Amino acid sequence: MNQFLNVTTSLLASTYRCWQGTVADKTTEQPEQTLMLFDQENDAECRQVREALTKLNLDILIVPCPKGGKNLEALKAKSGKGDGIQPPVFVDNNQSKAMQGAKAILKHLNQHYGQVSSATSLLSKATNEISSTLAATVRLNAGSHALPSNQPELPLILYSFESSPYARPVREKLCELELPYILINLGKQQVSDMGPATMRWSLKPYQPLPNTKREAFFKQHGNVQVPFLMDPNTHQSMFESTDIVDYLEQTYQQ
Template identity: 30%
Template sequence: MASMFCSPSNSNFLLSSSSSSSSPSRRFRIVAKSTSPANTGSFLAFLCPLLKLFSGGDPSQQRNFTIEVATSSLATLSRFPWGTKSKLYTSLTTPITPNLHLFEFEACPFCRRVREALTELDLSVEVYPCPKGSVRHREVVTRTGGKEQFPFLIDQNCGVSMYESGDIVKYLFERYGEGTRPSLGLLESTILTGWMPTILRAGRGMTLWERSRLDLPPVKLELFSYENNPYARIVREALCELELPYTLQNVGEGSRRIKLLLDASGTKEVPYMIDHNTGFQSGDYKMILSYLFETYSTAIV
């Protein structure tokens, strides 16, 4: 099935062959034509410490969940309607362990744009959080792509790796959306509303929690979610702050992957997280938060 997604096309991308592949098949790197605003990195560097002052401090301690849910819900409204519905479907035979790898961090507005596209395309993806202060995944991006910039996508189905959120979204829709165009406003919305969730959530999911464990769990965690769900957002922020890689199963409204969620949890509610390392499973975002910080940090919860 992968070959049908990777056939040549006269799209908006330039394809160049790479001889550094460890795979016997020919690999390509997409050279993005567009560029992100030059001052994005410096703006984030300024925003990170400023928002941290309002983030409530220690993420492992008891939170005011009324405020947490309220601000996350407002963040959801600011991104309506993107990242809520699955408009194009993948096959249920798609492996649980996907061949799409996304290096990103939760609070980044350009990364959010890509996650919204993944929800709409009903695609699962391996997420490698790269918060500010990352001790492992940012280095992988620099070594693989040549620069520390996010989001960064690796499509092992096609041997493609690329930067630039707009180009990634167009690529995903072309390869996995039967060539359809992204939803109206998805590509243009970042300039107008993309920063609102970051500001409303006071930078949650932006920086590495200083007490996160350095050792990775042997098996990736699995999270059923869709991008614009306010409760799932809170869980993804914690996974990012702990720099925990996970398999993201997108189950937006209308998703054919709902069956996978029903088989796992018995309900259609998200978030639902499974830790295959310990057997922990829960659909309660508060319980998931407590579990994550208790299990994967050195903090006393």
Template identity: 40%
Template sequence: MVNHQMKVIQALASSLTEGGRGVSGTAFPKQPEKSLKLYEFEGSPFCRRVREVLTLLNLDYEVYPCPKGGQKYRKIVKEKGGKNRFPFFIDENTGVQMYESQDIIHYLFKHYGRTGTTPKKFAHYPKIPVVALAGTIINGARGVWINRKIKDRAAPEQLLELWGFEASPFTRVVRAVLTELELPYVYHNVAKERWQDMGPAVLRLKPGKYQPLAGGKREKTVEIMGRDIQVPYLIDPNTGVKMFESAQIVKYLNQQYGH
């Protein structure tokens, strides 16, 4: 447990390096009919840029983890795009397949943003992602390399489902394990929609019973969870497991898929 708490602290420090990106998002996303697909790995600073924008736009998407040394999805990226470079993004609604984090970000704002244009703070990233790279190092480079124990294990029949948002340190720890185990999953973004959402579930800035924004994405998420929103939340349709608490989720994933 102490080791897990240290990982959460490192993940929190990693989130702080980005100055609040990956926390807030629109309550009313333009979710496409067909699921967006992202081939990436948690520890990549370039992938992180894209995940932050997906949180801002509050879009759900499928994640196909491609850690270094991975055997499953790296070869698919090479087959589809011709090279092993990440992130690799697919939108089956438009037929688009693309590399390059900045190009993906422009595309996401154009098709799923409110105005169709990329905000200035997201339009010109430095070529060398110093800040995001520092975040990866602070986080112990978790979510970079494959867990060698599972190199030849087949992927589960159905995609797992994870609720969270990019900057959540508890969710970051779980995403790193999912990456290292090469477990594909649907990522349900539940970005903070307004100031009343800010703070952890047990200590939000607004005291009293939590009330999500009416008609917003978080209100629908409360119905799914059957309680106040808390992330990460995992559903594994392969086993019927539904669970909160990052430490318990990590333990479950390693026991179920880490051999």
């Protein structure tokens, strides 16, 4: 897909989802043990969970489970439930709990990590599925099916937020290649975070909120822009969605 179509369809996908997964809470403490999500990028319930994770500003290890892939088979085998288990499956070792399905996961998040957005939790199953199917369709179901890949030793690290039109193609590629990654959510926390990094809505020099992940990122890079990928296996790090997708294909696609 050329870049104009890529960004336009990704913008449309976020619009179908009413831009859920853009705004993040101002303060959040990360739990001691990393949360884990068995995820499928274009699945309606997985999307709903990832939107809530952006809202709660929580970081998480994503294990992509596209259709036809080894991760999904391993999940089915490990659970002993065969086809009875499907993403999203959420593992919280802080609470010694694991659960399946958006409803149970959102309830758990609400109970332990703060209020998930009312829109996310109020969307009926049908509304969620229709808008998410529209979002998946406009992306031509990218990120649904596994591609042959070489597996890295360590998970990659992706700075992103759910509705970012530029981060979505990167997440789709990570999913297709079944590459586990630590998702660091950098949702928007104030009006001046809005807009692309090169054209913010506010005219004042950009300043993230103090004591936030955004501020830490800003101090390190001089700006805040997502997607940003770090690969501890090759010691490469990079901005720019198209460069990241090219890198993933060249490094991991068979």
